Amino acid sequence: MKKVLFSVLLFFISYGLIADEGMWIPLLLKDYNYEDMVRKGFKLSAEEIYDINNASMKDAIVIFGGGCTGEMISNEGLLITNHHCGYGYIQKHSSVEHDYLTDGFWAMSRDEELSNPGLKVTFLIRMEDVSERVLRDVTDEMNEEQRNSIIEAAKKDIVSAAKEGTHYQAEVKPFFHGNQYFLFVNEVFEDVRLVGAPPSSIGKFGGDTDNWMWPRHTGDFSLFRVYCAPDGSPASYSEENIPLKPKKHFPISLKGYKPGDFTMVFGYPGSTTQYIPSYAVDLTMNVEDPALIEIREAKLNVIKAAMNTDTKIRIQYSSKAASVANGWKKWIGEVRGLKRLNALEKKIRYEKAFTKWAQNNRTYSQKYGNILQEYQEAYNTYKPYRHAILYVFEAGFGPDAIVLARKMSGLYFLSQREPSQSNIDATVADLKNTIESHFKDYHEETDKKIMAEMIKLYYENVESNLRPEYLQDLSKYQKKFDNYAEAYAEAAYNKSVLANKESALTFLDSYKAKHYKKLAKDPIFSMYLNLMNLYQNKIASPYNNVNYTIDSLNRVYMEAQMLFLKDSTLYPDANFTLRITYGEVEGYYPADGVEYKYYTTLEGIMEKDNPEIYDYDVPDKLKDLFYNKNYGKYADSDGTMHVAFIATNHTSGGNSGSPVIDGNGNLIGVNFDRNWEGTMSDIMYDPDMCRNISIDIRYALFIVDKFAGATHLIDEMTIIE
């Protein structure tokens, strides 16, 4: 027993549950965390964070687009998020003539603000624990299917009751792997305009080289404005729309911070897996991450070489390159971090303690005694299919030409169902629009090279029964060519109508239903069909079956862990719902003999300055401001311009753009990254190594005011000096 206790304690220590780990549910803050927050320096009430009757911080926070957070910083709808969150929109407005990515963009008046069709922001109106209702009719005897259909029906009822008579949207999401459920009622605004973005030489300073790294000097912010109908309700873009008056916006503090100061991050972390078994950690470290890293590295090499040769290609591929590189580098950090933490061993030790605990109690041993073995079997089955599926989607769908084939597949299948010509014409018209935007960021030579790299990796790393048909037999090519993959790609792109815009449009111009047969023979389209066949016939069903098993094991194991660890407060894995994480401003020791400070300054930007390298080419204007020390009220009390800082807040992807808030509830920064040594925190948090990286709000305002001269924007903010 003593030994069990010891292991549990070790678990807490190694898992950091007693330090700043945790992504907490705002609704439950008062019961779970508030006292601890106050002890650490938080000075407001829990209601000032989350309240449904009065305006609270949650009313100033939005989901920005698909996967970021943003916050309101004026009572005229002004919103701040990261530059990398606004990047795709900034890019869409950019061309070689108006290169806002390179030069930045600042609307000097409201009518210069640029609309972004498709961009939405989502405010949380309220959340509610609906576990009881959702699980009311579920029993232990039910199989998974019965269980799921009862849950789905309950969710539907709850959602429709929540939406009734309002313009709100609602959804019910599982927590703790289906042991709890919460309802979220949201208000979604669709007229969101670009207000300001620094040039990439500030907003993306350091580029992918510095990404995920500390010390950091990236001015990673951009500004948008939320518009609504004259009556304040959500409306799609219209000239009549007016800036939204949010219920709450953040006051901005220019006072700075020092080590040990309380900070909290309030936003939307996407996904974490803190409670998974050792088999899952093993899979991530030894199968998934290595495969993804290898595939993405190959893509990146091609893309980067192409971007260096040509400005047009650089603009076209900048957004793609950033997102491919982002995952690639994160996974490298994750594997290293897990190894350094001995994550696998720790999990195994924890599982031993868990098993002992379960065996000591008859009910528990019946319910949970076998679960780890069941996991082991499930993961053994899962492994090859998981690897195969990553290859289908990362490598198979790697080239844009295959992505276009998927977009054309609707027409292909429609054509086989003897449709009317008008049906065909409508689909073709839609496709022509798709094609316009698809080819805007496409370069045939580059895509062809990506195809060749993907073919090589697929052929070399995946066993033949899990490869698509077109890769079954490349011996003909191998005999004829040293560069068999290049030759294969060359032949395909030469013949396919999907390889470039002209041929795609020509093909569609005279399209008749019977032409689906031509598509079936098109070399690139048939590669797509092969991939889908592989997926549907050989992977999907075994993969989904075992996934299903793993999901239900996850639910039961979570339930068991909640009993096993019942004396500690557990937080649910991130699931892209609003969470609070809090901690303190603090540096760290990345390696023996090395200490990292908790902030960086403009001096560091000047140190990195290198006009030869795109990512480190400091703009002259910024240099002038630096030499004249023209920092205005934005300088730190030490006289320097602080650029970024780190703290122990437990964040994840999706927290980009989240407000970093001090003990008085004021905005002091905008979260944008984690440190490389800490990216394993999605699986295992380490208080010594894990830090979130934020842009100092004073640097952002300095850029708006002194660099861009957009002082009118500062005037609408609430500034605390």
Ligand code: ARG
């Ligand atoms: N690493 C940050 C995040 O996960 C920033 C990514 C964007 N920046 C970049 N250089 N790719 O999203």
Ligand code: GLU
């Ligand atoms: N840059 C990340 C994002 O886009 C945040 C960094 C992280 O993963 O913590 O959400």
